[in-house]
Amino acid sequence: MGIAERWSRRGGRSAGDEALIRSLYEEHGRSLLAYATRLTGDRAAAEDVVQETLVRAWKHADDMVNNKGSVRGWLLTVARNIITDRARARAVRPTEVAETPTTPPIQRDHAQGVVDSMAVLSALNTLSAEHRDVLVEIYYRGKSVTEAASTLGLPPGTVKSRSHYALKALRTAMAEQPAEVTR
Amino acid sequence: MTAPEHDKALVGAYVLGVLTPEENTATETHLESCPECRRELEDLRLLHEELGEVPPEAFLDGPPEGGDLLLQRTLREVRGITSRQRVWGGSLAAAGLVAVVALSVGAGVFVGNQSATGNGGVAAPTASPLPSGTKHAANVDPVTGAHLAATVIPASNGWVKLQVQASDIAPGQRCKLFVTSKAGKQEQFGGWLVGPNATPGKSITLDGTALMSINDVASVSVVNDQGQTLVNTPV
Numbered sequence: 032m033g034i035a036e037r038w039s040r041r042g043g044r045s046a047g048d049e050a051l052i053r054s055l056y057e058e059h060g061r062s063l064l065a066y067a068t069r070l071t072g073d074r075a076a077a078e079d080v081v082q083e084t085l086v087r088a089w090k091h092a093d094d095m096v097n098n099k100g101s102v103r104g105w106l107l108t109v110a111r112n113i114i115t116d117r118a119r120a121r122a123v124r125p126t127e128v129a130e131t132p133t134t135p136p137i138q139r140d141h142a143q144g145v146v147d148s149m150a151v152l153s154a155l156n157t158l159s160a161e162h163r164d165v166l167v168e169i170y171y172r173g174k175s176v177t178e179a180a181s182t183l184g185l186p187p188g189t190v191k192s193r194s195h196y197a198l199k200a201l202r203t204a205m206a207e208q209p210a211e212v213t214r
Numbered sequence: 215m216t217a218p219e220h221d222k223a224l225v226g227a228y229v230l231g232v233l234t235p236e237e238n239t240a241t242e243t244h245l246e247s248c249p250e251c252r253r254e255l256e257d258l259r260l261l262h263e264e265l266g267e268v269p270p271e272a273f274l275d276g277p278p279e280g281g282d283l284l285l286q287r288t289l290r291e292v293r294g295i296t297s298r299q300r301v302w303g304g305s306l307a308a309a310g311l312v313a314v315v316a317l318s319v320g321a322g323v324f325v326g327n328q329s330a331t332g333n334g335g336v337a338a339p340t341a342s343p344l345p346s347g348t349k350h351a352a353n354v355d356p357v358t359g360a361h362l363a364a365t366v367i368p369a370s371n372g373w374v375k376l377q378v379q380a381s382d383i384a385p386g387q388r389c390k391l392f393v394t395s396k397a398g399k400q401e402q403f404g405g406w407l408v409g410p411n412a413t414p415g416k417s418i419t420l421d422g423t424a425l426m427s428i429n430d431v432a433s434v435s436v437v438n439d440q441g442q443t444l445v446n447t448p449v
Contacts, residue, residue, distance in 0.1 A: 048292055056285045057277050064278040066271035081278075082288045089292055107272055152268045169230055171270040176232045191233065195226030202261050 051092060052085055059106050066107055070114050080117075084110045101156055104149035154204040162197035169194050225251055229258045298350050298365070347428055353447035358383070360445035361417070362436055366393075368428035376403055376424060380436055380445070381417035383408050388439040391422060395430040 063084060067077035087109055088095050098105045155163055168179040169190070180187040227233050228241045245251050278284060345368055352363040360383045367375040378391060391404040403422030435446035 048296060049289055052288055052292055053285065056282070056288070058275065060277040060284070061279065062271050062274040064284070065274055066269050069269075069271065078284050078287075081284060082291065085288045086291055086295070103272060104268075107269065149268050149272070151264045152272055155268070166230075166265075167273050169232055170265055171268070171273050173270075191224060191227045191237075194230050194232055195224040195228075198226035198230060198258055198261065202257060205261065205264075 048089060052089055055085055055088055055102075055106070059103055062103065063106055063110055067110050067114065070111065080110055080113050083113050087113075100150055100153040104152040107149060107152075150208060151201075151205070154201055154208055157204045157207075158197065158200055161193060162200050165190060165193045166197045166201065225254050226258055229255065229262050294350065349428065349431070349449050351434065351447040351449045353445060354382075355443075355445035358444045360436060362434065362445040362447050364434040364447055364449065366428060366431050366434070366449055369423070372427045373423060373425045374428050374431060376422045376434065377419070378404075378422075378434065379417045379419050382414050383412070383436065383444055385410050385412045387444065389444065390437050390439070391420060392435050392437055393424045393426060393431055394433045394435065395426055396432045397430070399426075401426060 060081065063081045064077055067080040067084075068074055071077050071080065084106055088106060095102060095105045155166065158166075164183060165179065168174045168182055169176075174182065176187045176190050179185075180190045183190065185193070224233065224237070224241060225245070228238065233241065245255060347368045349366045350364070351366075352361075354361050361379075361381045363379045365377045367377070369375055374393070376391075376393060380389070383389060385408055387408045389406055389408060390402050392400045392402055394400050401424045403424045404420045406418060406420065431449045433446055433448045436444045438444055
């Protein structure tokens, strides 16, 4: 995995830091921002979440890379955790009481030891492109058979049978996944 | 285990809901008579539910649309943390601090979400960030050679917490720590006496507070009892 190699060369720390952030941004930025925007309903808040997610990824790069699942799954899970924490903090914090210097707001940084809760995502990544594409079109993009057939350039009958075999292949991939390690 | 007749049932496609009404009926008819396919149906239904754990956005690739401002902001934050860890991280390794603070001469101000400090007052890099708006600055005085690194943390109600590390101040100096506002108002927030055997490069860490809004803070300085500024760092 490219990120792991880049990160393991800790010698040129500063240059490596930037390369890590840049490559995560280039590869996963759109996905993270779209996800955070949907969950927060606010583009500016979503950008903050993505920024914090990337900083946590940088701080916990080893954890992210050693995670059993995918880097994408790790990042999305961390983004979701940040959003959940912020919503919780807003709900809990009494509005009239000012923060006192002795009780700074508690900020959990549970990027450490995050278990990618999106195990399906890494299993999906192990499927052949044909299988993965048909599931993405049908399930995640909500396409009809006709639409998926046109997007994928396949006869509708093939889309149906392929979606069937893709789901079965996914089941096999899930069964073959290493058990999650409790940290 | 999969005979052709089972494949005709396309249980996976059935679960995904992509079959026509006629195909659905045919599948259901087959399921009634086939325990093996019914087991498979249960399996695949569970799996279908698990698919829902993954958000649809997981299948978008590439950078966000609309430029890389967000990337630049993130890089700035990381640079800020890296700078701070370089300065503070060497807090106990005196030689390290010298080298590091020397490196940051002229770099001026580092702004960003910084690492937190423990309650003991010794700055150390940790995973939890300081409040946003925390500012960091470091400088070496070209004349006296004194080193100063300062972290200014905003507190509520218009005051600030300050954490400084200083080194390479001549032995015997009586030092006062001042924070200066943009309007030129000075407020002392600490002081100490440099020991007679002070070792070059060995730093002292001090914490203090000042009744000044973070937005008004212009600089932090070490001044001796003669009123001479030994080192000043703009914030």
